[in-house]
Amino acid sequence: MKSIFLVKYPSHSFISIMLECCNCCVVVVAMVMSVRMAPPLPVIFLLMIHNVFSEGWGVSYSSSHICALKTSSVIMSCTYTYPTGYKIEKVFWTKNPIKGENPPVLSDDPEYSQRLQYLGDKQQNCTIRLSHVTQNDQHMYCFRFISDKPDGKWLGEPGVNLTVTDLQVEAPERVTEGHNVRLTCKSSCALTDRATFIWYRNSQPLTERRDRNNQLLLQSVRREDAGRYSCALHGHTYISPAAQLNVTYPPKNVSVSISPSVIVEGDSVTLICSSDSNPPAEISWFKERMFVESGRIYSISKISSDHSEEYKCKSRNKHGEKYSAGVNLNVTYPPRNVSVSINGSGVIVEGDSVTLICSSDSNPPALNFSWFKENQSSAVGSGQSFSALQSGRFYCEAHNQHGSQRSEAVTVTVHHGAGRNVIVIAATSGGLFITIIIIIIIIWFIMKQRCVKTEDNRVKQISDPGEDTYTALELKSTTSDLYDTLTTVRPRPPEDS
Known part of the structure; x- marks a missing residue:
């Protein structure tokens, strides 16, 4: 339908207005001309109005496109008009209408019957609420109303294009301890509602990180910041899939444990080197500062007291290395x-x-x-x-x-x-x-006893009073040197007569 109107203004100019109904918009072209036939000064206005009107019939949507979060509720607001003298008998919403076919009633669809709620009336308001939206709900939705007269039907085309999005956390694959890292909560379309983002680490909310920014900034990241991060919108139950933040750092808390705790000679003993590091560290074992083996665990079978030494391990990755404290392997037997x-x-x-x-x-x-x-x-x-x-x-x-x-x-x-x-x-x-030494001492002792006894007998013979030759000797006053020169003199036997 095309209409041309001529409007005269007091300034001796006129406006030629052509209205063309495209079933979805009104195009207004205005040409201002001087009545004095001066060179034309064109002023062109192109006005796009998201209304559907024709001779008093029309549907106006508050938004032609809605980006909604998965599992959330969506409100599609609209108003409609019709000429005086008509009475509205039926109102409903439909999806993806096909030209020339009667559009289906959306509330009769089992997929929508429990989730669709009509908030409008039969006079002017045609707003609806669709809850728990999923990506299967991405369609074009239009409002339809029918009056009590045969020519009183209207379909508001085009309607509202609904896009349903989820949230995804975008994080770097890894970050080194002490550096800054930025995580982003992304959606496939710009959310219609003003969003306040909430962040979670390992399913626990980071309450200090609630703002309208869809980014999470971690400054001077620590190893404790590693974990599974997810995001959500305040007031919504949907939480994004988690993204793993991997924080790399040099070895820390390096220690050695021994099993069993009491080691008896002949037992099998296991030494385990534990360290906190990312990426996992390479382990080396040392016995009294001498390299022994490599690996986190070097079991010793049939242990002996020769293994009783100080052991320590070294944990090393690309960020650094650290030794454990020394432990003594105490082998009991x-x-x-x-x-x-x-x-x-x-x-x-x-x-x-x-x-x-x-x-x-x-x-x-x-x-x-x-x-x-x-x-x-x-x-x-x-x-x-x-x-x-x-x-x-x-x-x-x-x-x-x-x-x-x-x-x-x-x-x-x-x-x-x-x-x-x-x-x-x-x-x-x-x-x-x-034994031989003791025997020699005993023999010496016995011989000495015998020697002393012999000397006593010899002295006794010399001091016998029957011998006139030595009666005058005072043996008590005789020195040992003089005594040693004396020899035993026995009486000469009588000569044979």
Whole structure:
């Protein structure tokens, strides 16, 4: 339908207006001309009005395009007009109308019946609310009203184009500790509603980060900032899929753990190096500053006391390296190399005793010692030392919490002679030299005793009063040098007559 109107103004000009109905817009072209036929000065106005009007019939939408967030509710506001004398009997919304076909009633569609709510009336308001929108709801929606007269039908084309979007977090693949990082909450279209963004880390809201900006700025990022980030709009239940923020940093908190905690010789032992680092660190093991192995775990099977050293590990990645504190590998074992030693020379006078001492190699050190005499079932003493008073073969047993071991037996011999008891200790093994020395001392002692006795007899013979030759000698006053020159003179036997 085309209409031409001529309007005369007091300024001796006129406006030629041509209205062309395009079923969706009104195009107004105005040409101002002077009545004096002066050179034309054109002024052209192109006015796009989102209304659908024709002779009083029309539908006006508040927005021709709506970008809505997934799962949110959408309000499509509109008003409609019709000529006086008509009564509206039916109003409804439809989607994707096809020219020449009766448009379907949207509220009759099972996909919309529970989600569509008509908020308008049958006079002028045609607003609706569509809740829990999904991407399947992306269509062109139009309002349709029907009056009580055969020619009183109207479809408001074009209608409202609905786009449904979700949210996506855009984050860098990785960031190094101490740097700044910016995360962006993106949508496929510009949201119609004014949006206030909320950020989450590991599903926990970052309440301090609530603003209208769709970006999250983390300054001097720390390793604690690593996690799964998602975003949402304030007042909406929809939360975006999470994006992982990967913060890289050098090794920290490097430590060594040992399993089991109590290590007995012969056990299998596992040392584990733990470190907090990103990316994961390479592990090296050191024993007394000497490189041993590589890898986070170097199990030791059938461990022995030779492994009792200080161990530490080094954790290293491209950002740096760090050593753990040193740990001592304490290997425990039962007593071994148990032996008996002698305290003193082994030569005693009658009534004295000789002390035997029990020693052993063990971890933890042996604290319990028992003494036994061979051929006797019960112990004859306890403690690390034992005083032997009688002849026999004696041995000791050393005990700790992991076991016990007995020593070789030693022989204790008591000799009686010269009014004294001489105790001789002869070791059954490894004591031959000591035994020989003791025997030599005993022989020397016996010979000395005999020598003294011989000298006494010799002096007695010299001082016999029956011998006239030496009666005048005072032996008590004679010096030892003079005495040493004297020889024994025996009486000459009488000559045969």
